Amino acid sequence: MPTVEELARRVDALEARLRAAEDVQAIHRLKARYAQLVDARYQRRGGVVDRTRLEAAAGDIALLFTPDGIWDGGTGLGVCNGREEIFRRMCEPTLSFSWHFFLKPHIEVDGDRAHGSWDILSPCTTGEGRAMWMAGVEDDQYVRTDGVWLHEHMKLDVVFMAPHDRGWAKRPPV
16 A cells, blocks of 8 residues: 555656646647637638738737747748737738648647747748748747746748649759
8 A cells, every 4th residue: 555655746746747748738729829820811712811800810929929939930931029020020921821730749848948849831822823832840949928838939940842733852942
């Protein structure tokens, strides 16, 4: 029969495992919300939504970051520092359509901080109407603030951006 101390240690260990699992799930929901909002800037059949809906989505995206959070889209999309810059950048879509799929998450939680790596696949349409495939990796740093997980730093590394009709085998360099 286990002692009270042994049972207390087991309960503590179970609580720690449960907390870690809940943290990972919260980060999954954060990333899913980000994808939903980024894609909400476009109409489902293509085209940017009206300015009111665009600004609402951009504002909600910015709130998924810490006040001094960094959104790094790489050389093609630029870097934004802080919620105001992120809001302004999200109000200026470079595409006329996108649909983000975040895959193969790898999330490491360490107390109130976490790191995540996600593969991204995004069919998209350029502003000129060209259907494209974009694939890459997003490396994220997260922080729990007042009990809520937020992006502290998000960095996109594009692996390829290729015309859908030609594929990625004969792609121009990124």
